[in-house]
Amino acid sequence: MTSRRHFITGAAGAMVGASLVSKAGAATIPEAPVQSSPATQPPLHPSNGRPYNPVVTLNGWSLPWRMKDGVKEFHLVAEPVVREIAPGMKANLWGYNGQSPGPTIEVVEGDRVRIFVTNKLPEATTIHWHGQILPSGMDGVAGLVQPAIAPGKTFVYEFVARHAGTFMYHPHSDEMTQMAMGMMGFWVTHPKDPRRHAVDRDFVFLLNAYDIEPGNYTPNVNTMLDFNLWTINSRAFPGTDPMVVRKDDKVRIRMGNLTMTNHPFHIHGHRFEVTGTDGGWIPPAARWPEVTVDIGVGQMRAIEFVADNPGDWAFHCHKSHHTMNAMSHAMPNLIGVDQAGVAKKINDLVPGYMVMGDKGGSMGGMHMALPENTLPMMTGRGPFGDIEMGGMFTVIKVREGLARGDYRDPGWYRHPAGTVAREWTGAVPEAVGAPAAPASGDVIGTAKRGGHEGH
Ligand SMILES: [Cu+2]
Numbered sequence: 001m002t003s004r005r006h007f008i009t010g011a012a013g014a015m016v017g018a019s020l021v022s023k024a025g026a027a028t029i030p031e032a033p034v035q036s037s038p039a040t041q042p043p044l045h046p047s048n049g050r051p052y053n054p055v056v057t058l059n060g061w062s063l064p065w066r067m068k069d070g071v072k073e074f075h076l077v078a079e080p081v082v083r084e085i086a087p088g089m090k091a092n093l094w095g096y097n098g099q100s101p102g103p104t105i106e107v108v109e110g111d112r113v114r115i116f117v118t119n120k121l122p123e124a125t126t127i128h129w130h131g132q133i134l135p136s137g138m139d140g141v142a143g144l145v146q147p148a149i150a151p152g153k154t155f156v157y158e159f160v161a162r163h164a165g166t167f168m169y170h171p172h173s174d175e176m177t178q179m180a181m182g183m184m185g186f187w188v189t190h191p192k193d194p195r196r197h198a199v200d201r202d203f204v205f206l207l208n209a210y211d212i213e214p215g216n217y218t219p220n221v222n223t224m225l226d227f228n229l230w231t232i233n234s235r236a237f238p239g240t241d242p243m244v245v246r247k248d249d250k251v252r253i254r255m256g257n258l259t260m261t262n263h264p265f266h267i268h269g270h271r272f273e274v275t276g277t278d279g280g281w282i283p284p285a286a287r288w289p290e291v292t293v294d295i296g297v298g299q300m301r302a303i304e305f306v307a308d309n310p311g312d313w314a315f316h317c318h319k320s321h322h323t324m325n326a327m328s329h330a331m332p333n334l335i336g337v338d339q340a341g342v343a344k345k346i347n348d349l350v351p352g353y354m355v356m357g358d359k360g361g362s363m364g365g366m367h368m369a370l371p372e373n374t375l376p377m378m379t380g381r382g383p384f385g386d387i388e389m390g391g392m393f394t395v396i397k398v399r400e401g402l403a404r405g406d407y408r409d410p411g412w413y414r415h416p417a418g419t420v421a422r423e424w425t426g427a428v429p430e431a432v433g434a435p436a437a438p439a440s441g442d443v444i445g446t447a448k449r450g451g452h453e454g455h
Contacts, residue, residue, distance in 0.1 A: 055104065058241055072114070088374075245399075263294070311413050
């Protein structure tokens with residue numbers, strides 16, 4: 001076998017399955033491509049098999065395959081990886097093919113799929129193909145339906161991707177440790193007819209959480225609920241890339257939750273419908289409008305909207321602690337407490353001590369020294385100042401005049417004149433008192449009875 005490692009740089013789209021075929025002989029395992037960058041890679045257009053509209057994995061990539069005798073062959077390598085959570089912080093995680101999460105696997109409804117899984121971890125693992133309808137022995141539950149894959153061993157899974165939809169993969173062997181270390185990946189089965197469920201831009205990501213103490217590099221895997229890093233595809237804001245869309249594009253965002261709590265994801269400036277789950281597509285007549293969708297533990301949701309409102313729109317988990325990074329979630333509330341005297345006394349003992357929180361939690365303007373390998377709690381700079389966000393937060397950038405398939409960051413939105421909230425420097429109008437209560441029987445808004453029922 002030729003060199004297993006095939007490093008992909010910048011243009012992952014250029015490295016497709018076809019280039020792997022010639023290198024791999026008849027009886028060998030296909031190469032396992034490796035991704036070295038945490039940046040969002042361009043969509044991987046299929047070079048063989050049935051056509052489909054590829055997805056874009058936020059801060060991730062899709063796994064190339066080789067076609068062998070009509071079967072799509074993939075190779076996943078479970079291994080320790082170093083993942084940049086955001087500039088200024090790296091984590092020692094476990095993942096697949098160089099990153100955590102692992103690469104997105106994209107196939108087409110009806111495809112026969114063969115996946116080689118090589119275990120380079122120090123302990124046994126398996127892969128469970130979450131949501132797939134497949135033979136029991138391919139379901140990946142260690143002990144129950146297969147022996148665990150020992151370190152150094154390679155197993156092969158094979159099944160037909162029977163249903164189009166939104167799925168994920170993760171170990172079903174020492175799950176607590178392995179998922180807390182970042183082992184998971186996205187799976188999309190595209191419809192056989194690419195016109196079904198067609199959208200212009202289709203983004204995917206997984207939600208994950210880590211407990212990494214400030215100054216450390218490796219997650220505490222015994223944490224049950226009190227995680228301190230809430231991440232989108234193992235990236236915390238401002239490390240999350242924006243989702244760039246063309247005005248009037250039909251956009252789908254597919255999200256899966258492999259953390260230990262639910263995440264209500266909220267969109268600004270648009271309304272969406274939930275169009276699918278990991279159980280399948282939702283019939284159009286059963287959908288309703290939303291601006292927030294709760295994604296429960298072990299659930300996946302696909303939302304769709306028309307991006308008809310240009311601007312920079314926040315897209316984030318609505319739990320406020322989940323848009324913050326590590327540090328200080330358990331601090332007492334000191335709003336309104338004058339700490340000036342206390343601060344002086346502590347400063348005599350601890351030079352450099354800072355008063356925090358007597359006017360609120362804002363830390364945007366404070367530039368304190370952080371422990372090594374730690375992100376500020378609330379951070380990110382925008383065109384108008386500090387954004388004061390972290391964790392599960394990103395921005396949907398809706399722009400006119402983009403080319404089809406152009407995902408490059410267009411920079412900050414240029415607001416039309418007169419459309420930005422501004423300081424008021426004129427006279428402040430007098431407070432208006434509440435109007436007198438209406439006379440009894442005079443109810444606002446009820447139609448007068450008689451004569452107009454037919455309208
Ligand atoms: Cu959340």
